[in-house]
Amino acid sequence: MPILSPYGPVQNLALAAAALAIESVAGYPDVLFQAIGHPVTWQGRAIEACDRRLNFGSPLRRRLGGLAALVGLLAVSIAPAALLQALLAQSGLGMAALAALAASLPAQRSLYAHVMSVAEALESGGVEAGRLAVSRIVGRDTSALDEAGVARAAIESLAENFSDGVVAPAFWLAVAGLPGGVAYKAANTADSMIGHKNARYLDFGRAAARFDDLVNLPASRLAALWLVFAAATRGKARTAWRCVSRDARRHRSPNAGWPEAAMAGALGLQLAGPRVYGGVLVEDAFMGEGRREATSADIRAALALYRRACAIQFAGFAAALAALVAL
Known part of the structure; x- marks a missing residue:
């Protein structure tokens, strides 16, 4: 068995697998969130501070300010994570603590719960309740969605967030340990907060949006x-x-089309297509070749598929780890 170094491939794979296992069982405890918050909330406060202090002036100045904010956020995220991994990774007890910290990065349980709440709302409260539930997990306008639109929006969110909320943090943990996972979360949080194509963030959020697209490329393909x-x-x-193979590259996002097309094909649905964001109709290609009349039953089928995909991902990491240990 190879000797483990703080950033060796065996240790990083073990860390990713352990983080997925812990989070699938325990999630991120509410009591811990209430006591100390969450890495994403800490990073969010840093991004808000940068937004207030650096997002002004000419388009060029805003772009440079956004780039400086991204670089600074990555630096203050990676440095403590690297120090913790170096200090904790030398013993079994330290590795357990490191895995517990890393388990805060993937979001298997919370994603399942949020999407299931949409199915339950549709079933118990009808379209109005479904619109309210799905508005909590998507960025599009939901006020005019019918039942099928609510169900499709929930399934699309599940597919996309499986990639960037579950597969991507696990992938970067496996590649670069805790620093890699934390850096990915910083980039993804920055994109979600400032990577918007509106008047305020078109220039300031450009670096965050481009970098997020880049770091999500491998995860989106793996998620599919x-x-x-x-x-x-x-x-x-x-x-x-x-x-x-046919539809993923036609999506307006370089990454979202991959898991959405896979989900659509698996469920016999058409997903994506034209949607409304901020009162503006956004044209997009359809993913899949089935029906558009999705229901809460389709959300539940998507969640069952998602759980199997999570299990397959864990099995893949465990198999890769076993193969490396056997070398």
Whole structure:
């Protein structure tokens, strides 16, 4: 068995697998959130401070300010994470503590809960309740969505957030340990807060949006792969793969189309297409080749597929770890 270094591939893979396992069982405890917050909330406060202090002036000045904010955020996120990994990774007890810290980065349980709340709202309270529930997890206008629109929005959010909220943090933990996972979360949080194409953030958030696209490239492809494998249990792996191959690159996002196309093919739905953001109709290609009349039952089917994909991801990390240890 190879000797573990603080940033060796064996240790990083073990850290990613342990973080996924811990988070799938325990999530991020509410009592801990109430006591100390969450890494994302800490990073969010730093981004808000940068927004107040650096987002002004000419377009060039805003772009440079946004770049400085991103670099500074990455630096203050990576440095303490690297120090913690170096200090804790030398013993079994320290590794357990490191895994507990890393478990705050993926969001398997919370994503499941938020999307399930949309299905339950549709079933118990109808379209109005469904619109309210889905408005908490999507950025589009939800006031005019019908039942099918609410269900599709929830499923699209599940697919996209499986990639950037579950697969991506696990991938960067496996590649670069706790510093990699924390750096990814910083980039993703910055994009979600300032990476918008509106008057305030078009220039200031440009660096954050471009960097987030870049670091999500591998995870979006992996997420599609895990979903295709999961679709095999429904006899839909071939269809899911065909939809990914045909449709993923047609999506307006360089990353979201991959898991959305896989999910659409696995469920026999059409996802994406034209949507309204901030009162503006955004034209986009459809993912998949099935029906558009999604229901709460389709949300539940998507969640079952998602859980299988999460299990497949964990199995993939465990298998890679076993292979490395055996070398």
